[in-house]
Amino acid sequence: MSEKTSSRIFSGSRVLGYVSTHVPCVARYIQRRGETILCTSVGKWFHTYGCNKFRLLSVSGEHPGPITCMVGDKYHVYTASENNIYAWRRGCELTHVYRGHNASIKLMYPFGPHLISIDEENILKVFDIKEETVVLEIPYEKKVFDITTICHPPTYLNKVLLGSKQGRLQLWNLNTSKLVYTFNGWNSCVKITEPAPAIDVVAIALANNKIVLHNLRYDQLVMEFTHDWGKVTSLSFQINGTPIMVTGSSAGHIVTWNLEEKRVHTQMESAHNASVAGLHCMLSEPLMVTNSEDNSLKLWIFDMPDGGARLLRKRDGPALPPNYVTYCGLTGDNLLVAGRDSSLYIMNTISETFNKNLGRASRNRKASKKKKRSQYDPLIMPPVTRLSLCMQRDKQWDSVAAIHRNLHWVTTWSYHKMKMGQHILKAPGLIKGDVATCLTVTNCGNFVIIGYSNGQVHRFNMQSGIHRGTFGNEKKIAHKSAVRGVETDLCNQKAITAGADNKLKFWYFKNLTAPYSVMRLEESVSMTKCHRESALLALANEDFSITIVDIDTVNIVRKFEGHAGKINDIDFDHQSRWLISSSMDSTICTWDIPSGELVDIFVTERPCTSLSMSPTGDYLATTHVGDIGVFLWANKLLYEKIFLKPIDRYSVDIPKLALPTLTPKDPCQNETEIIEVCEEPEYKSPIQISEELITLSNQPTSRWLNLLNLDIVKKRNKPKTPLTIPKSAPFFLPTIPSLELEFDVEKDKEHNSNSKLLIPESLSTLSAFAKKLVSSDSNEDFSKCVEILKSLSSSAIEVEINSMAPDMGGSIDVMVKFLQMLETTLNSNRDFELAQSYLSLFLKSHTKVISEEKELRDSLISVEEAATESWSKLQTQLMYNICIVKALKDM
Template identity: 40%
Template sequence: MAGGGGSCLFSGFRILGLYCNHVPHVLRYHRKHREFYLVTSVGKCLHTYNVNRLGIVAVSNSLQDDITCLAADRMLTFAAAGSLVYAFAKNKEVVMCYRGHKHEVRLLLPFGDQLISADGSGLVIVWDVHRGDVYVELNFDPTTFDVSAMMHPSTYLNKVLLGSSQGALQLWNLKTSKLLYTFAGWSAGVTVLQQSPAVDVVGVGMATGRIIIHNIRVDETLMSFMQDWGPITSLAFRTDGPPTLAAGSPQGHVALWDLERQQLAAQLRHAHKTAVNASFLHNEPLLITSAGDNAIKVWILDQEGGGARLLRNRQGHSAPPTTICHHGNDGKNILSAGQDGTLQSFSTVHERFHKNLGHGSISKKKEQKKKKGLSYEELRLPAITAFSCATARQSDWDGIVACHRGRLATTTWNYQRCTMGAHHLRPPGSGSNAVAAAVDITSCGNFAIVGSSCGRVDIYNLQSGFHRGCYGDEHKAHRGAVRGVATDALNQLTFTTASDCLLKFWRFKTRKQEDQIKLSAAPATMKLHRDSGMLAVALDDFTLLIVDVETKRVVRKFAGHHGNTNDMTFSPDGRWLITAGMDCTIRTWDLPSGSLVDCFLISMTPVGVSMSPTGDFLATSHVDSLGICLWTNKSLCGPVGLRPLPADYQPEAETLPGGGALEAEQEVTEEEEGPDEAYSSAEQLGAELVTLSQLPESRWKHLLCLDTIKRRNKAVTPPVSGASAPFFLPTVPGLTPRFSLPQDETQSKVLSCSLPSQRSKFSCALEAGLDAGSFAVPVELLKSFGPSAVSVELAGLSPEGGGASSLFLAFIRMIDSMLASGRDFDLAHAYLSLFLKLHLRSLAQDAVAMEALVGLSSRLEAGWAELRASFNQSLCLLTYAKSALL
């Protein structure tokens, strides 16, 4: 039976702990933000980080193939994947695809409005960036001149310098497509070409480890250096003062050369584990390095003698993680042990909460004794094969216990201090050939149960690190290698399983065997859900057994995997068992119904799986993948129809997070550094909603209490006039300070009461709005007035105050229009209340105004009825939610 559409339960979200790979990074300076950005490649995607904090700011869309090289100019980021070259805008969207190469593109170089690309067949194409047309094509014979490096010399118009793996250099004029000059080289392949701060001077890195500082105008070598670490992988010139050259090597070392003294200034030993890509920030003493070990580091050159120290870094696993587990009950942190030997914690909230617990090492006493005779690698412990963590007592002592490859002793780790613990747990009197294989920490956090390949199961006290006993007679719990250990939630029972096909139940305190179950095949791994008491055992015959620890019986048996089960995890409620197998499938089994409810296929074999304690994310680790994949649980976002899947169900492939291909290609539409589109909020969202004015409450809330406020603020003693100021400018009363205009002395200061032109600006605007049918102007005038000014304006609407009866009708119409539009809801009610308080007697004698007030009253009642219904519905919903939580 054919499957349908991948997983119906999980959806790819993102990848944690993936920062960069072997592709050299590029630096960009954003003029608007005034900040440097670092662009790295992580397979098929681009990651963009700000250099100040090394925080990720953008993740690009995925390409169809892995990215082979990067380049960037002021507006766009260019990436080559296979034989295609893509242009990214805003570090995310692909806006142009350049097609013309038939072989894999190896080099990219932005060149003004052009882009230069070179592939492995010797074809060099100059593209028009915006139109995507081919500007110039150059063909080279790889047997005589294999292009291995490109550079545009500063101030050299339309010219590019090409380096070859044969050692020769050529200077070309791209506008005329002519070869201008050929440099003989230094009998070694050119790996890097880098422009120096000095005009005409370039740095040339060789495959033999030699560095040449050459003047290309006169074809003269100024100085040369030699490194013993293999080919030069990158060159970077410091531009903020001291003449320093940083050179990377394949072994992970960085050399800092003093160009003035022509000698080695400092070394950064073991800066990375693989070939280093280095670059200096312009006019800053900061060196950025990245490598294929999944690490980005920022070094500051402030040490004496030109040395550098690590300023900040982002570092994940340099080898694929094998074992993962959620740490804590909030589901925000994931512990991961990788083949590189490190134990790290990744946060699902933000990258600044990531932790690196470091690499395990031998005991400090032994290290102090043999440090002189042991190398850097010999002091390190092998990779972690299994670990267990508990948060109950992690503030008091170590809360993580780990087993290492090929070692019997287990190590403790402290999560809060981010270091390896003080204890090495080793059973007394054991053979040297035994290896610790399984470990579990009790729910109380006081004890650790460790199973070994010789059949021993030992118990240790985590506070002191002392051995507290072992299970079984003659110090043997099983006759075969222990494959899994677990303890229940109350420390009553201990469960062990081994290659002798037995699942044994032990009393935790007395360490006496209580019962056992004979398995049909040797177990591969075991997982206990403490809250429900369900124990899952994966067997070597690809079947799964679910054991109820209370009845000590097998209650469920699942078959469906076509390979060994690498890891298992339970959902927080214990309803689902999620398994990851060697057949590249992740299956979800429903325990109550005893059926398979979800299954999807992925491109890389999963080796680790962990479900969040909150049930929102599923974390998986994969072969040949340095990151941890997060999958969202769709059942938390909406209803998911789960149905039992048949035994012959064929799963469909599900795309890994961040691994999707592009659906369409677009054209260049805008510049990246263009002005950001400012969001403008709508004046009104809907006719059934109301919008407040957003004015301070002091502007409208106390309009009905102005008389009381004035009476309380009245001075007890009469004011005393002070000394007259020598000079002052008269101002107009109001919220906005304005100077009054000088009066004409010839004009009479006695105003004629018969002049109708003495009405206020608000009254005139009100009359004009009544005639035009729009009251936007008088509303804005009232909003600009203070409380006292509003009271004066409304008092002046009556005939006794200099107004007219028509102004009553105009004001009522204005309030009606405000309520009809739904805007300024609070101001409309405040102004109407003050208006009725001032002119209620006059309004009762005006028939036209009373008719308008009756219509306004019906609108007020209808509006409040809708709001009251919405308030009551929200309050009922809130009360129900609170009662459900209680």
């Protein structure tokens, strides 16, 4: 079998949550727009944001590999990926590609009409931007001068300053390709070189946490600072008023330095949760933009009383791969994502402008916020592992409950207020080592039921956080071992608990003393998922199988087997027709519940850790191991005709799909994959289908159904009052009988083109249809005659057939031709109902004439044979379909 490359049901759409990586951002002022444009790397792509509203403007095309560095000038944004450099305009238009390096590129610098680049082999190349050619190449020995930084001091014509890992600096004239001067340095690796507002002065950040302002003209030290907040990773100058130097550190702190007083001006601790990758102060504006590898981009404004900066706008996403994702609300627009950084995020599937960060879980939220603690805050709680929510009472009180890793505390969150709630739910009687394992918020939003590792199940009130009961009798234990799943029904009448003791217990919601039913399971349950509208409960078992239980009848209705690893997550679709599951074997399976079969399976690059199906059925959201993004897969059944067939898990080639990207794929390629993977039959026209099957004409039933009863219809529809006779057409303009008024002038135009009056040459009584019929000799001619009859009304068809008799102005030849036309139509397997109807009317109208004429009787025998063969074929197909339907009903 050929290897498949796509899923039957799902197609990769896009990824959410990417904002920034470790690559420093690029800030460019666009005079035509009147704003500063920010570009941030997000792996193989880069985003373009506008500073005015901080919204996403565009996404670049995909690079062959991750972007290693970015720079920009007023015309282009330059990105380096692997051994090539790409020049982009307007954020998404690729204009130039620069090739020539044999290693990955680590540094770039636009220098007038040239672009300077340095690769990992320590080779410096200068490209002509327009011509894409190398105009200069200078190799360096790593042991002598390993280049780490590059900058251009203002007023130094054609000169660049290079910093090295050995601590020395070199000033080169690129126009003459000569070394101008060598600075001995400070015996420490040069991390950053940035020209200062003062002429001839350059700020140099060293690996020993020193910041040196050095005069290049006189090779003299101007001033020196010691950075006590980690290594300096970014540096910029703010020149509005008092000269200020701003530095970002590897610990995420931002420090401003007063250059006149030579001291620290202000500090912003934990401005980012990771190293500050890029920092730019805007020209002529009290603004500063920073980005970090914690997946955030922030805009700061210097308007504090002490001269410090405050956060003005930000865009951020999960700093670590998320643990859990679920849709919230009925519109399917928003996703609730739990990250391993103990934060909750709201991600909008329509526009990233509506993305929000609900904050980090803390044991004392006010204390953490007041002290502005960093990621090392001891009050920060472990990551969220499980969520449950109900939006019914979201505006009155907290609507989200979350379980944290290895904790028995359960936190509440407010989706409406977009922050952590005030309640931390603590069950009574728990000892050290007992942790919360599962939870569910009831459909009314008033209660949350929590299961624990010691077998206890507790109920809390969401509004007040008060404990409202414990499942079980005197011992207050619902199960003898850990509780693996807790669910409730749609009307809050029942509660279902599943434990590691292989028991599934059903409780009345108002009576928690004893379960009213207990089901013994064959395998231990690892997790549960309930679709309340259909009363179906899915159990993910530890033997990698899935069991579906009807909670109304307390019976097992389906069992699915096919995964080869631990099941990470399961979810129903909005109609409870599919069950979608993910496993550590990197597969995502779709099970058809009514038929009990596997209908779709595909493998991803990394195992899926969590998934959620949209309440509208349009997208499947997934998270994967080691990736901070949330991936959306489009449901093909919403816009295509897909034929789903059962799949044998072990006898087919499982397609391996790449994770969705930020840019759409080639539409032509998608069409090819759709046809190949979904195994849709190629489109066949009615003519092609008629070669095997009998087809109908698609004509309205009024055109053929009542042809035998037209006299009754006319009598029933006869008006009670006499009709007004319309003005008739001139006698010399012959008309064609049809639904629209048409004049039969073609023939007379040919023969009497010079005559002003349209006078027929003969006084033939045959109609236009009869004349066409008499002149027909081939199947194609007869098909044209059938098309003419299709355009006529029922009354006109009756008139045409009745006028074929010799005593009505017709002839035997016309009647014979009409029978030949019917025989041809029946043999072609097309227009079956029309041929039968026309034949019935013909026999009813001309029975006497047919019995008297042998030629008509002979023609009628051929028509009878064709009709009998058609009916036999139709009966065979009908009986086959009836048997299939009956067999499916009996299953």
